[in-house]
Amino acid sequence: MKVTKRQAREIQSLKRLRDEEIDLTDIRPLTNWNNAVIGKFYRPIKKSLTIRLDADVLAWLRGQGKGYQTRINAMLREAMGRLAPSPNQVRTTAKRPR
Secondary structure (H helix, E strand, C coil), X not given: CCCCHHHHHHHHHHHCCCHHHCCCCCCCCCCCXXXXXXXXXXXXXXXXXXXXXXXXXXXHHHHCCCCHHHHHHHHHHHHHHHHCCCCCCCCCCCCCCC
């Protein structure tokens, strides 16, 4: 579907708005998330890597059935949520020594 010139101008003006300037009063709040689908539109980029795990840990993961790498990813993501810094903490990145 082609965007008209009028629609293009409107899109550009909306892009210039800050989040707090957007009027959301005509949108009803979503209170029931029972039918929500996680990851339907968001697919994080996957990176390949080599990791060394203890043999018993790997055996346990593989013993759970197919998809052990997906389970590892889910476990790490869950840990990220638990270990995420509080909003009051400032994140800094240290430079590697030369």
